Amino acid sequence: MAESDKVFAGSIPKFYDTLMVPLIFEAYAADMAARVAASLPGAVLETAAGSGVVTRALAPRLGADARYVATDLNQPMLDYAATRQGSDSRIEWRQADALDLPFEDASFDVVCCQFGAMFFPDRVAGYAEARRVLRAGGRFVFNVWDRIEENAFADDVTNAVAAVFPHDPPRFLARTPHGYHDIARIREDLNRAGFTGIEIETREEVSRAASAREVATAYCQGTPLRNEIETRDASLLQFATDRATQAIASHRGEGPVAGKIQAHVIVATR
Structure with missing residues (x-):
């Protein structure tokens, strides 16, 4: 994983929340909320x-x-998340590294993590930290994206942007968000971290947007893919977005667009 893969700053948080969240994250967030609240x-x-x-x-x-x-x-x-939440005295917002959590052992009934494990530089260490802060019988609920070929828009955008930089194609989406999809490896990493009760479900959803332009803007300007594009040539950010728009429209149509998304949902019990 490149260092820039972890940088969500500048205008990225707003683009991410207003475009990426409804595009691919809301359906899985509702699923995760139901799983966590069930206990x-x-x-x-x-x-x-x-x-x-x-x-x-x-x-x-x-x-x-x-x-x-x-x-x-x-x-x-x-900071952006806190402004979107509104007042709720039950919620504490805290900057923290998932690999070095500032909490005591056995502090929580559930640890949840939506599409974050792919960014852990050491996943076994991250999983071990989740296990450490869980009480006996507690659950670690998380999800990760399946391979990029199972996620239509991400695949379209990656291929389109690669054509803009043929000698040094940006690979953020394939490398990090969609780079940790092997179920056997996920299970092995959890076992190494000390988890034994592990359930993994592959869940398909449909991603929808009002236009191909909206999808392209979300991926090119609302994720660290933007950092990769701008590092190569900042003047080509809009051009790359345009090329991604054209690719999505050619595959999915000119009006409202829809594409398959797929992820693995994991529940590991301490």
């Missing part, structure tokens, strides 16, 4: 909370006395 947890830790899509879906499902700590490595994303 009526009294204390929940969310890592890699991003712009807060899971937080917004989960908080209304928790009890009035529940403790909810939402963390992220990127302070700009966390």
Whole structure:
């Protein structure tokens, strides 16, 4: 993973939340919120909370006395998430590294993480930290994207932007968000971290947007793919977005567009 893969700053948080979240994250956030709330947890830790899509879906499902700590490595994303949430005294917003959590052992009933594990530089260490802060019988609920070929828009954008930079194609989407999809490897990493009860479900959804332009803008300007494009040639950001728009329109149509998305949902019990 390149260092720029972890940078969600500048205008990225706003583009991410207004475009990427409804495009690909909301359906999985609703699923995760339902899974976490099902056990009526009294204390929940969310890592890699991003712009807060899971937080917004989960908080209304928790009890009035529940403790909810939402963390992220990127302070700009966390700041944006807090502004979107509104007032809720149960929620504590805290900058934290999922690989080095500032919490005591056995502090939470559930640890949840939506599409963050792919960004962990050491996933076994991250999983071990989640296990450490879980109480006996607690659950670690997280999801990761399946391979990029199973995610239509991400694949379209990656191929289109690669054509703009043929000698040094940006590979953020394939390398990081869609780079950790092997179920056997995920299970092995969890086992190495000490988890034994592991359930993995592959879940397909449909991504929808008002236009191909909206999808292209979301991926090219609302994710760290933007950092890769601008590092190569900042003047080509709009051109790359245009090329991605054309590619999506050629595959999915000119008006409202839809494409397959697919992810693995994992529940590991301590």
